[in-house]
Amino acid sequence: MxxxxxxxxxxxxxxxxxxxxxxxxxxxxxxxxxxxxxxxxxxxxxxxxFADFDAFLADLVLDRVARVEAQATALRDAAGTGTVADNLTRALITLFEPVMVAIVALIIARDELRARLRAAGTAQFPLVGESTAMIAGYLTAERDLGRIALDADIHTLAPTLIGAAHLLFTERKDSPEPSAVHKIVTTTLTSATRQP
Known part of the structure; x- marks a missing residue:
């Protein structure tokens, strides 16, 4: 150029x-x-x-973390509307688009990148931790509204949803059908959701 x-x-x-x-x-x-x-x-x-390539990659991931945090706000704001399963299904499909899945693989592959991200204040498992917090925040909001059982173990449900969805999205070249994501959500939340 x-x-x-x-x-x-x-x-x-x-x-x-x-x-x-x-x-x-x-x-x-x-x-x-x-x-x-x-x-x-x-x-x-x-x-x-950027100071070096790892600094560039760290800023790339931090940009993605900021997007997850914005999505978390929108998801919490959706509490009380629609159904819990539909809201979570849409959130997981949005979250695990191909770039996100690729960036998670990048974080796993590069030790120096993880160290820089942790020094910048990210979760212990950068990006995945923020995604889990997004789901936990939403489930907490729904519990406060009475749509999730009071005794629901949100700190187990959130990482379970993130882990199961992540596996579903990484096991295929194309995006899974929304119905497959919805099934993960409904199966995971079976004992936690309150029937209307």
Missing amino acids: PTGVALRDPRQQLFDAAERVLIQAGVTGLTSRAVTTEAGVAKGVLHRH
């Missing part, structure tokens, strides 16, 4: 390129060269905005 050409939002352009590389080439194909090539920029652009 010629020098002197202003980039509109280089950080976002690089994040978008990294997500495309993750989807196309997987964790092992995600390199600084692959990202800058996909973004159509010189390699120096990445290093002008």
Whole structure:
């Protein structure tokens, strides 16, 4: 790319390129060269905005954490509307879109990245912990409204839902049918939901 050409939002352009590389080439194909090539920029652009490649990856994940936190707010606000199972099904389908699944694999694969994320204040298992907190926050709101049993073990239900959904989304190339996600939700919540 010629020098002197202003980039509109280089950080976002690089994040978008990294997500495309993750989807196309997987964790092992995600390199600084692959990202800058996909973004159509010189390699120096990445290093002008980030201290090193792990700092770039940490910011990429933190950007995704911020999206999960925004989704958590919207999900809590949905408490008391629709059905608990439908709300959770939609939330899990939104959460586990292909980029999210790929980023979780990236976090697992890179020790330095996990260390940086934890130093930045993420959950012990970055991104997965925030996702679990999102589900737990929603279930707590529904319990407060009487739609989840008072004795429901939310701290077991939330990670169970996240783990089961994550497995469902990682075991296939295409996204699972919404009915498969809904079945996980309804099966997990069988003893916790109150019948109207």
